[in-house]
Amino acid sequence: MRKIIIANWKMNLTPNQSADLVVEFKKKLGKENNNEVVICPSFTALSIVAEKIKKSNIILGSQNVSWMAKGAFTGEESISSIKELGCKYAIVGHSERRQNLGETDEMINKKISICLEKGITPIFCIGETLQEKQEGTSDHKLYTQIKEGLKKIDLLPHENLVVAYEPIWAISAVRAVTPHDVEPEEAEKVFKFIYQNLVDLWPLTIVNNNVRIIYGGSVDENNSKDFGQIEMINGFLVGGASLDADKFSQITKNI
Numbered sequence: 001m002r003k004i005i006i007a008n009w010k011m012n013l014t015p016n017q018s019a020d021l022v023v024e025f026k027k028k029l030g031k032e033n034n035n036e037v038v039i040c041p042s043f044t045a046l047s048i049v050a051e052k053i054k055k056s057n058i059i060l061g062s063q064n065v066s067w068m069a070k071g072a073f074t075g076e077e078s079i080s081s082i083k084e085l086g087c088k089y090a091i092v093g094h095s096e097r098r099q100n101l102g103e104t105d106e107m108i109n110k111k112i113s114i115c116l117e118k119g120i121t122p123i124f125c126i127g128e129t130l131q132e133k134q135e136g137t138s139d140h141k142l143y144t145q146i147k148e149g150l151k152k153i154d155l156l157p158h159e160n161l162v163v164a165y166e167p168i169w170a171i172s173a174v175r176a177v178t179p180h181d182v183e184p185e186e187a188e189k190v191f192k193f194i195y196q197n198l199v200d201l202w203p204l205t206i207v208n209n210n211v212r213i214i215y216g217g218s219v220d221e222n223n224s225k226d227f228g229q230i231e232m233i234n235g236f237l238v239g240g241a242s243l244d245a246d247k248f249s250q251i252t253k254n255i
Contacts, residue, residue, distance in 0.1 A: 006089070014044075038059045046062065061123070063090075064090065066078055089122075124162065126163065163211060220240075
């Protein structure tokens with residue numbers, strides 16, 4: 001499978017700023033990039049970014065999606081809406097939504113289900129906190145997130161899934177308070193653990209051909225080269241560094 005590099009711009013740019021940045025992305029990335037590049041702007045910028053990436057190899061993704069098809073859900077966006085705008089991917093269960101907005105494994109499971117049903121590839125985020133890491137419960141946390149998030153999900157040959165391992169204790173917002181870095185060797189062990197849990201759920205051919213496991217813990221132009229050497233890694237979920245076209249372009253070359 002092709003490697004995938006996902007830019008998560010979060011709530012950092014206005015629609016016009018997003019349009020300007022995606023133009024820079026197109027210049028830096030060109031049309032010869034062998035990797036799959038996905039940009040996830042804010043909801044208000046989806047339309048303008050979709051227009052800007054026409055005739056390019058860049059793919060549009062959403063930062064979130066509702067688990068309900070439609071209805072009285074103020075502030076949410078339906079799967080039909082993001083699909084109509086051209087989204088092929090949707091981030092599901094990001095740590096910021098889990099921690100700050102109370103998203104549960106059950107809610108995430110429903111989002112993954114509706115994404116697959118409607119032909120959108122979920123970017124399923126999992127990861128442990130610093131406390132869980134220190135207490136030695138990281139594996140249990142990841143196991144629970146995978147088990148509950150993918151509960152009753154029977155991944156079919158025409159469906160795809162991206163699993164993004166994002167250790168919460170390593171992301172930029174947390175590192176400002178508790179600076180910790182993930183060593184590539186440590187991440188590799190986690191990747192093997194995630195892979196084995198997926199194999200326990202689905203046939204080996206499905207996991208190998210339809211699932212990509214990627215890393216998302218404060219990826220930048222410097223550490224991405226080391227992480228890119230991990231055999232099992234299939235790409236990156238990039239936060240802060242994706243707001244700089246030069247840095248993001250370098251990350252795509254490092255894997």
